[in-house]
Amino acid sequence: MLQRLQAKAPLPKLPPVPALPPPPPLPSPPPPSSTAVGRVLSLLRQCVTVAAVKRVHAHMLAASIRKENSLLFRLVELGDRDYAAACFRGIPSPDSFAYNVMIRGLATSWADHPAALELHLLMLRSGLRPDNYTYPFVLAATASLRWRRHGEAVQSLAFKSGHHSESHTQHSLMSMYSRCGDMASARRVFDELSTRDLVSWNSLISGYSKMGFPGEAVEIFRRMRLAGFEPDDMTLVSVVAACGDLGDLSLGRWLEELAAGKGADLDSFVGCAFVSMYGKCGDLDSARRVFDQMTNRHVVAWNAMISGQVYFDEATPFSCLVESTICKYSQNGLSDEAIALFKSMQEASVEPNEVTIVTVLSACAAVGALDMGEWVDAYASQRGLLTDVYVGTALMDMYAKCGNLGRAIQIFEAMPQKNEVSWNAMISAFAFNGQAQEALSLFGRMRDEKTVQPNDITFVGVLSACVHAGLLDEGRRWFKSMHQAFGIVPQIEHYSCMVDLLARAGCLEEAWEFIEAMPEKPDAVVLGALLAACRISKNVEIGDRVIHRLLELEPGNSGNYVISSKLYAGSKRWEESARIRGLMRERGVTKTPGCSWIQICSEVHEFRSGDALHSRSAEVYQIIDVLKHEMRIEGYIPNINLV
Template sequence: MLGAKIPPRLITRRNPFSKTPTRLNPPNPNQSPPLFENLLHLLKQCASTKQLKQIHTQMLINSVDKPNFLLPRIIDLKDFTYASLLFSHIPEPNDYAFNVMIRGLTTTWQKYQLTIEFYYQMKSLYLMPNNFTYPFVFIACANLLELNHGRAAHSSVFKTGLEKDGHVSHSLITMYARCGELGFARNVFDEISERDLVSWNSMISGYCKMGCAGDAVRLFCEMRTDGFEPDERTLVTVLGACGDLGDLSLGKWVEGFVIENKLEMNTYVGSALIGMYGKCGDLSSARRVFDSMKKKDRITWNAMISGYAQNGMSDEAMVLFDGMKEAGVNPDKITLVGVLSACASIGALELGKWIDTYATERGLQHDIYVGTALIDMYAKCGSLATALRVFEDMPQKNEVSWNAMISALAFHGRAHEAISLFKRMTEGCASVRPNDITFVGLLSACVHAGLVNKGRQLFNLMSSSFGLVPKIEHYSCMVDLLSRAGLVHEAWDFIQKMPEKPDQVVLGALLGACRKCKNVDVSEQVLQLLLELEPANSGNYVISSKIYANLEMWDDSARMRMLMRQRGVSKTPGCSWIGNEDQLHEFHSGEGSTEILDVIKLLYEDLKIEGYIPNINSV
């Protein structure tokens, strides 16, 4: 809890440069002597702390005691130590001096805790906070998530009749939204009698930052119905909401609005458009916007690289990363996370190692998000020991870091280690709580190790101990776990008891198990549901055909192949990558490369020598 006292170095005291303490107010320059006017003119022109100190010296020499004019300039020059020293020498600071310091602490130095302490000190001196005080106090509370202090200040706003002030209302909306109190934020918004664009933007932004993209879009539509046209801030916020919702049509409308109104496609709006198209899976439109931008900053490059990485276009992400470096734009942690994700997708270990070195040289290796991306990359590229080393070296870990390491252990079949790490997470880290992704990793570990009873226990633990509602991914893991154990009928019963309809992931897991168990009865029921969900997925037809073939039901097997051809469904060729020194080679099944065929023949001869007998039951 924050105290109400200012640190000792900032406590006001009698000014040693003045014999008689006076209550200071901003003087009127029109009534000032020529010397002060000259010094004031110089003060407005000064561009460095050194120049300002020279002017301050002249003011002291000539007994011009006007600290309230010095203080704003010091804050503009961002010298916290000098501003603190000057403020501490004001014998009786007035509300103007406090407001200037509170503004500087909040906007210039982001020392939010001191902002609140100055606010309480101001009140303890019987000075009246006003509409120049409260907005910065609420912003400080928002950044500190100090809801109690925010509510106390809100109460004072009512007592002073400032609740109708626009700046106060806007900052109140921000404070309540950041603290997770969207209901209170909306109440403040609804009570504004004359809303302006800033009011709308504050509430829309509040919804977006709290993950309520649907509410943000609905409020945006209300705003336009009320006759307000969006500005740059509105457009960027709404584009973020469109990306979260996958609302491509509204996102395209925003781009059309920018073009029709001849608004500048600056890096701020352009990057938001690229990000929206990337999240909606429209990478061609994202690249079109990217290529059309005359100026591209780091945020622009990051948006495009992340878009590629998120949509599985890893090669394009890495090519663009090279282009970013060639353009002289230095990568930051967001860039590294995007490229590491691409490396993880295709097993580009060498590039991943280069990024690890690059991050270490710039002190980014201990960043939570970079560290987590490194864990994921090393694990998916087969270097589990290195992933563990990165995890243990991280000074701070959040739930994403723990989840990444648990999933990595599960991916490598180290189920018992994954479960042990989960115990460390829940017993030794009070600030970190498991979430639904944690249990996906744990259940996946149980699947790989065949730990049926442990899987059941963890599935039940989700709701009983952590209040989590199982999602489709958890049901999919349980069905896979039961299926691999040969409990196909139990898995089918499990699906039928699900609180929501199974998706293709769950059904696909069970269909694969039916193939292994040669269970036709359940497979036919599963296939019927699968063909309704995804009639163009070749895998469903192929697996069903193989199930029949395993049981020598050749007519039924041929019928599935025929049905596949009649519906125009073609099989997607398999693809794999092999890293060779500094190059990554991509191979597709069915390729007729002479070199590849020659190598395959050699491998086949070696297999025969070793006595390998292929399983042709499914052929």
């Protein structure tokens, strides 16, 4: 069969199919009318949601209306980064306006500062030249990252393109250098300004104030007024903050009068600044007076009252202001009032934020208010704030100081991120609770993990642990390694720990030689540690040297007189003891009675030495008498020489 098929003649070839003519070109859609374009732009301006913008965008595509820049602008205004990025990528050749809009969004609305700088570099590679709208946002992103060298490169580009003299660029340069801590360069930009407006003055004043140069901030403010410029709210916020840092109460009061004369709005940052300033200066009555004048007491106002310490950073204005209310009382030794004000804040239905939590925990730690601290712990847990490194650190500190070290350890181990403050707090917590080996072990773990580097505060905790455990050789070794191995110059706190360590070990002469060899004059803490050791060991010879310096350094500290008098009395040097007591009376120094707190059923009770004012004092003294009786039965004889 196959052979028969192969034997047949081949099939004839078919003629080629003629090629079809190309289809006629489709007619181009008519260009959109100016009326249609105007209507679309009007619709975009009216959009208040991203969904509405998407509907307008669909209409634009159907009508072949190419107004991507206007679309981008609206999307950035509404904060939809993903859709804006997709639209930007869909533009065949983005122009400078499109780049500027996206850079602005990344630098401000979305706070993705590295992406903003990357897009700026892409803009340069595409051959486009940045303009006076580009540089302010690029410099803002640079400032947020504290990339000073990058900022210098941007300044060079602005100079080459001729935009360095634009006022917005100059103000952004000043802000960038200020936030990078280079006030000399910020001042140089200011001095090179051909014309200075209020914004430029405010930029320099704000920079000096925020970077820890309050004196310079006040001086520039005075120069500004001499130049004929009157302060606005921004000026007042910066100068009032500088007054608080200087402790210049008279200037602060004058500024309040100036603000009142100008009708400044106390419900704004200005009122919070005055509350903070008065708190730092210790004038709590004036702080409360300003607070009471505020009609809109939002979280900013409450926290400015409680803390009294505000750092006005435009990147995080609410959190820094929040810190300021509760801590105002806490930092002035009025932790009870801070906690009470926090409760009032709750009753006013003002929701605290992270920094409120941190500062109220500090107050709880100061008075041992464990119940309130546990309530704050539960509150923070419910709102997912325990992952915040500062909240976690504050909780650790509170629990450690209130005696619940186990919970402090749990919080530390559960923290997803730990900074140097967290490590230092946990090391200090172990040291504070007498667990020196655990503190040193954690210090070793900190070094092994290498996620953060030890700093001067770390070594305060390490040396304190050595002090509590009497680890003299260990303390000496770590003190020497501070500078040799870690490049950390010992501060007065480290010397104080070493003197305390030597004194407790009975090495009083070595402790005195250590003080004499210090690169700076010893403070009262260092001398006080040695004097206390001299009293315990009855070493009057070294005690004499310490007393002479200590009474010169702190003539109004009653504790120094009391310890000195008891040192002499313990060595039967009655005349010297009487002389010290007479000197104390002559100088009008009175002894401050000791004070302690205890919390029972959410109420903090305060007791002072010899106190008979408490409602249950009689019961307390009855219990003390019972304890004294049981002590005598056990054979304990108290050493009243050390009381």
